[in-house]
Each structure stands twice: as C-alpha cells, then as structure tokens.
Amino acid sequence: MTSKTQPWEVKRFLELFTADPEFREKAVQSPNNIISRYGIQLVPSEIQDLWQESQSRLFDRRTDTSINYTNWCTKRRQNAYHWLQKLDTDLPSSFRHWRNRQANRYAGQAADGFARRKRLLPFAIELSEGCSIGCQYCGLSAPKLKSVARYERNNNGTIFNSIIQSLKNYIGEAGATGFLYWATDPFDNPDYEKYIQSFNREFGIPPQTTTAAWVKNIDRTRQFIELRETMGGTWDRLSINSLKELHIIMQEFSAIELKDIDLVLQNPESLKTKSCAGRAKDLSINTQLGSIACVSGFLINLSQRNIKLISPCIDFERWPQGYAVYAETELDDPIKQIQEFFEHCEKTIFNESLDIEKILSLREEIYITNHEGQLNLKTQYANIIVKDKIEKEIVSRINGTLSVSEIVSEISKTNEINPGLVLHAANTLYEKGIFEKLPNPPLLQYA
Ligand code: SF4
Structure with missing residues (x-):
C-alpha cells in the first residue's frame, strides 16, 4: 500500500496545527474546510495519528500517509546524522574527549541534555555583532545590531576563508556541522550568501541556516531558498515569531517550496516548548531547564575579531546566556592566532587524562x-x-x-x-x- 499524499503537505498541516490555535480548533471541527482555505493537499483523517496537542498523541492508529511522512522525516535526519557521526571520528582526540566530558556533564544538568549529547556542534562563526530582530525569547539575549562584517571590506572574505581552512585542518570534515550565526541573525549580513558559498567550497556542503529576518525581504528569502537548492546539505530553518508571520509564509511559499525548510514555531500561541535561558527565562511561558547553546567548541566573531571556547550550561547565575566561556582571545592576526588558540586549548584545557595533582570533587548537583x-x-x-x-x-x-x-x-x-x-x-x-x-x-x- 502506498500513500499519494506528499510528505510536505503533511508537514504544512502539522506546522499550522502546532502554531495556530484557530487552525487547531477548525482542524478538529471541520478539517476539510480549513485545509482547503490553506490549499493543503491531503485527507485530514489520514494523518490523525500525527496530530499532537500538549505533547500527547490524540490518536493511536497509524496510516500509510503518516508512515510515509515519518519515513520522509527519518531520511532527512539520516543525512544530518551522517555529518554528526563524523564528530565521533574526525576530531582530534583531546578535543573529542573534552567535548564528550562536557556533553556528559550537560546531560546530567538539563532536561534536554541527554537528547543533545551527540548533537553539540564544534564551532559557530558570527558575521555581525548583535542582532536586529530582538526576539523576546532570545536564549542568548542578543544585544542590538552594532556592526556587520561585509565580505569585501576589511579583508573579511579572505580572513573568513583562512579561518574555515584552519577549522577544517583542525576539526576535519566534521567541520561541515559548523554554522555561521550565534547571537546574530544571518540575514543581517547582506553578504551572508557569499559566506555560505565559501563554506560550501571548503566543506562540500553549506552550513545550516536559521533566520528570523526572512520576512524583511521576501525576494531575498526566495532567492536564498533557490540558491540552497543548488547546494545540498541539510535543511534550513525560518523562525516564526508571530501568527502574522505564519500567515505570510503560508501565503508566499507553497508547501513544496518549503519542503527543505523547517519552520521554528516561536510565536506565543505555538505549542512548542522553549528553553529557559537568556531572555526566555523572564517570559511567563512554558519553558524547560536547558540552554539553547548548541556549540561545545569554538565561537568566533568575524566582526569583533575574537574567538572563545564555549560549552552549554544551566548555571544562569554565573553564565546567563546558557554557555560557559573556558578561554577567549582577540584575533588581531586571525590566521596566526587561531592556530595558537587551538594549541592553548590543547595544552591547558582539553587534558585527556586527569592531572594527578588535581583535588577531586564531584559536581555539586551529584x-x-x-x-x-x-x-x-x-x-x-x-x-x-x-x-x-x-x-x-x-x-x-x-x-x-x-x-x-x-x-x-x-x-x-x-x-x-x-x-x-x-x-x-x-x-x-x-x-x-x-x-x-x-x-x-x-x-x-x-x-
Ligand atoms: S533569537 Fe536569533 S533572531 Fe532572535 S534576537 Fe536572538 S539571535 Fe536574534
């Protein structure tokens, strides 16, 4: 038995169901009317087992359509696992062991820690300083946008290329899991597309992109999606901060155009849970104990010319952004100093074995x-x-x-x-x- 319903149609239905309370209500009362309003090509009863509310499944029956959809999702994830698995083989031994120890630490400290043990990425490069969006839920409490590293100015393009070559030399092919934003929005930089093409040339796939600024210029977003289709790699993500944005994206892009784009449903009406780091901890919403910091490794800012070694944590008193900084330095001469920074981390932080003079004590929460x-x-x-x-x-x-x-x-x-x-x-x-x-x-x- 096969299903004729395309998985991206199911994806669209589930996105609307998760993010829009009116859609949720109508999907239960008169599903055929609501899907025809959004032009979704499926039979709602065929995917009832996928509808979720408050994290609990409403229906137990599996249908061909829902099995087809979950298989499609699994296949997409397998592509990402292919690259994530390289983190277990490619990284230098001492860096790999340090990352494992931090992942094991975080697994005991945060609600999402165990699930994220194998998904902490080795580096992020910020292409601006600050962020123009100012989301209330920002887990990294991004400050206002101050500067942007344009590709053709201040030797930025050349320095960026040298930095990613150094990262590839040190991290290996697993560096393809790195990405080009942090407490920044990629689309704040008008040259973001140039940077991802450089990254693609070095690593063979483009970096994963998440942007909340897609709504500022729909033409650019459309061209970006077209560019990404020429490159392969894993899926990208567009953040949805309001119901208005949800409806704009549904109008502007068809289900098939967004088949490789996940919507990050951050609007207040969404059923998605947020982590309680940064500004999100001040919101009166359903949050879980955890950090949104997904790098255990190097955080580089091209605009500010600095590099840090970071790892996620939930000690928000001392590290309110949800990640601790183990070392940092300015990059006046980035090509030379980035190598020196790797060596410094190897010698002083990544120690593969216990220092025999170390006084042993367990983590406080154990x-x-x-x-x-x-x-x-x-x-x-x-x-x-x-x-x-x-x-x-x-x-x-x-x-x-x-x-x-x-x-x-x-x-x-x-x-x-x-x-x-x-x-x-x-x-x-x-x-x-x-x-x-x-x-x-x-x-x-x-x-
Ligand atoms: S969540 Fe992302 S887009 Fe929103 S303020 Fe923070 S860095 Fe900017």
Missing part, C-alpha cells in the same frame, strides 16, 4: 546512593551506575581535599592493587564528566 552493592551517582536528569570495585573505592574517597595521586596511593596500598589500575579507573570516571566544573566568569572591570 548525590550518591548505594543500591545492592552498586553506587548510583544521581542528578535530576541522570544516573551514573558505578559497579567496578576500584571505581567504587575511588568515589567513596572523594571529599574535596584529596588529590588524584593521594587517592590512587591510598587505594593501591590498602587493597594491594597496581597504582596504574587505580589511575586507569579514575580516568574512566573522569570521562563520565563527573569532575567537570565550570570556569568562573571574568571579574567585572570597573573604570
């Missing part, structure tokens, strides 16, 4: 329970089970005063075990991210 001979290192969102005898000995001695070497020596003497085995067990625990503490923010400078 508490320990003992169950049938195994230790459970628990947080609100994770449970790390420790069964190995030596690892249990180590955990039971961690008290915030003993160093790694002191613990290793004590256990090896008491139990007559080779110290190398104890150190190996300590490093196994280290990999789980249980010792990962966030850096302190820089002290405010007073003039």
Whole structure:
C-alpha cells in the first residue's frame, strides 16, 4: 500500500496545527474546510495519528500517509546524522574527549541534555555583532545590531576563508556541522550568501541556516531558498515569531517550496516548548531547564575579531546566556592566532587524562546512593551506575581535599592493587564528566 499524499503537505498541516490555535480548533471541527482555505493537499483523517496537542498523541492508529511522512522525516535526519557521526571520528582526540566530558556533564544538568549529547556542534562563526530582530525569547539575549562584517571590506572574505581552512585542518570534515550565526541573525549580513558559498567550497556542503529576518525581504528569502537548492546539505530553518508571520509564509511559499525548510514555531500561541535561558527565562511561558547553546567548541566573531571556547550550561547565575566561556582571545592576526588558540586549548584545557595533582570533587548537583552493592551517582536528569570495585573505592574517597595521586596511593596500598589500575579507573570516571566544573566568569572591570 502506498500513500499519494506528499510528505510536505503533511508537514504544512502539522506546522499550522502546532502554531495556530484557530487552525487547531477548525482542524478538529471541520478539517476539510480549513485545509482547503490553506490549499493543503491531503485527507485530514489520514494523518490523525500525527496530530499532537500538549505533547500527547490524540490518536493511536497509524496510516500509510503518516508512515510515509515519518519515513520522509527519518531520511532527512539520516543525512544530518551522517555529518554528526563524523564528530565521533574526525576530531582530534583531546578535543573529542573534552567535548564528550562536557556533553556528559550537560546531560546530567538539563532536561534536554541527554537528547543533545551527540548533537553539540564544534564551532559557530558570527558575521555581525548583535542582532536586529530582538526576539523576546532570545536564549542568548542578543544585544542590538552594532556592526556587520561585509565580505569585501576589511579583508573579511579572505580572513573568513583562512579561518574555515584552519577549522577544517583542525576539526576535519566534521567541520561541515559548523554554522555561521550565534547571537546574530544571518540575514543581517547582506553578504551572508557569499559566506555560505565559501563554506560550501571548503566543506562540500553549506552550513545550516536559521533566520528570523526572512520576512524583511521576501525576494531575498526566495532567492536564498533557490540558491540552497543548488547546494545540498541539510535543511534550513525560518523562525516564526508571530501568527502574522505564519500567515505570510503560508501565503508566499507553497508547501513544496518549503519542503527543505523547517519552520521554528516561536510565536506565543505555538505549542512548542522553549528553553529557559537568556531572555526566555523572564517570559511567563512554558519553558524547560536547558540552554539553547548548541556549540561545545569554538565561537568566533568575524566582526569583533575574537574567538572563545564555549560549552552549554544551566548555571544562569554565573553564565546567563546558557554557555560557559573556558578561554577567549582577540584575533588581531586571525590566521596566526587561531592556530595558537587551538594549541592553548590543547595544552591547558582539553587534558585527556586527569592531572594527578588535581583535588577531586564531584559536581555539586551529584548525590550518591548505594543500591545492592552498586553506587548510583544521581542528578535530576541522570544516573551514573558505578559497579567496578576500584571505581567504587575511588568515589567513596572523594571529599574535596584529596588529590588524584593521594587517592590512587591510598587505594593501591590498602587493597594491594597496581597504582596504574587505580589511575586507569579514575580516568574512566573522569570521562563520565563527573569532575567537570565550570570556569568562573571574568571579574567585572570597573573604570
Ligand atoms: S533569537 Fe536569533 S533572531 Fe532572535 S534576537 Fe536572538 S539571535 Fe536574534
């Protein structure tokens, strides 16, 4: 059995159902009327099992149309996984281990942490300073737009090309998962399309794009979509900040034109949950404990000429934007200094093994329970089970005063075990991210 309904028609139905309360109501009362108003080509009863409200499925029955749609979605995701998997193989060992430890840390701290463990990206490059949109929910609290790095000015194009070459040399093909915005909107830069073409030449696919500024110039958005169709890569995203924008996009673009564009349904009426970082934590909306920061790696600003090493966190007191900065430097001579920054991170931050002089203490939110001979290192969102005898000995001695070497020596003497085995067990625990503490923010400078 096959379904004649095209998956992008289902996609359009579900977007409207999720974002527009009137559509939701009418879809239940008189579905045929509402889909003909929007020109959606499907039979609503064929996808009833996909309608969702308040995260719970209304119908259990699977139909050919809905199976066809979910298969289509899975195929799209597989393309993205292909590139994400390279993060497990291409990255230099020490950077990869550091990212794993941070991902394990975040998995125990945030509601979305486990789901995002394998989806934290290695770099982002901002092509402007600040953002012209000013979304109330901005998880990164982007300040107002101050400057834009035009491709042809200040040697920006040449420097950008050198930066992405350096990133490719260091990160490998997995660098294709990097992207060109952060607390910025890509379309604030009139030359964004030139930058993605440079990126495409270097990595073989363009970077993923998310923009809320698509509505400012529909012609540009249309040309951008056409350009992207020539390049391949994964899907792009247009943010929808109001019902008005939702209706504009439905009028301006057909379902098939947006088949490779996801709509990020951020309008207040949408059923989508937001993370509580940045400005979103001040909104009286349904949020979950988490950060929107999706980079565990390098954040570069071409306009400000600086680079940071960052990783997501939920310590909003110390890091209100939802990511901690582990190191940063100005890039007066970007081509030379970016390489030096990688080396600095390798030497001082990415340490693959525990420093034996390190005083061991667990992350603050971890508490320990003992169950049938195994230790459970628990947080609100994770449970790390420790069964190995030596690892249990180590955990039971961690008290915030003993160093790694002191613990290793004590256990090896008491139990007559080779110290190398104890150190190996300590490093196994280290990999789980249980010792990962966030850096302190820089002290405010007073003039
Ligand atoms: S969410 Fe994106 S578009 Fe909106 S203010 Fe923040 S950076 Fe700008």
